[in-house]
Amino acid sequence: MTIDPTTLAAILAMAVITYLTRIAGIFLVGRLALSGRAKAAFDAIPPAVLVAVIAPTALATGWPETLAALVTAVAATRLPLLATIAVGVASVVLLRMVAG
């Protein structure tokens, strides 16, 4: 049961920020009517962040990872989340074997 102080600080920072995003809406009711381009930009935040996090692994590691990411993207359009992960992991293992 070890807890590193720096890790604890990071977890607490994440927790406080997350809780503030969760309750902010209570106090913004009626004052937050995003529409048009502003709403589109706000809606794009989660996918834009998620892509930015994985882009180095998917695009700048090697061709097996890039190809596996493409296979996974196709799987994601028709399979549930867990099956998509299984397809992604299986394809990267196979492609890395091919690459040697």
Place this chain on the structure above:
Amino acid sequence: MNKPFAPSAPVDMARERAAGIRDIMPVMIAAAPIGLLFGALCAGKGLSPAEAGLMSVLVFAGGAQFAALELWTWPVPIATLAFSTLLINARHILMGASLAPKMRGFSLGQKLAGFYVLTDESWALAERRAKDRPLTPAYWFAVAGLLPLSWVGATIAGAVLGSFLGDPARIGADFAFTALFIGLIAGFWNGRVSAAAIGASAAASAATYFAFGPPWHVAAGALTGIAAAYVAAPAGEDAPEAA
């Protein structure tokens, strides 16, 4: 389906609670293997089961937790993790602003406590329920409050089991993040605007990673993607939305 509201009639608490449990059960089952994966990847990054469990209890936001783990290095880049968390969870602000006016029977304390467990899933279920009947605290605390049991339990189990697995790259588990994120991104897909955001973010992130290295690729990709969505969205639809 539009039943008339009857605010004076006593609400059947037990039935409200049962409806919440019934609605969240499939989500709890689906969250368990994802939590196991998160715990195992925590172990791979060198986090203890206590630290992994603590993160799931205190943060309780899957997307932000996986992103933090992907960005996790030693020494821990606290500012990077906090910024990434803010960006990924900013959507909660709009979700809360949409749901809060529908929580008429809630005290402020119940809203503040209830939103601690706000997630994409419980939010979607509550919004759906609020379409044809009043949202009750009994329903909300069942539908939103039970999910942490599954997520936190699975995280700790995964972290304990994961420490026996060894190097995650050996079984391709290091790619599980990427595959998971691609699956999550697909859930946000809404056509041309998201395509612009995703393409721009990927290109800017990879280029920044090449040129400057981590952690700048996250902010560069995210901001470029958000700007691309703004440009790609049709202009002129600036009439305020009906509440």
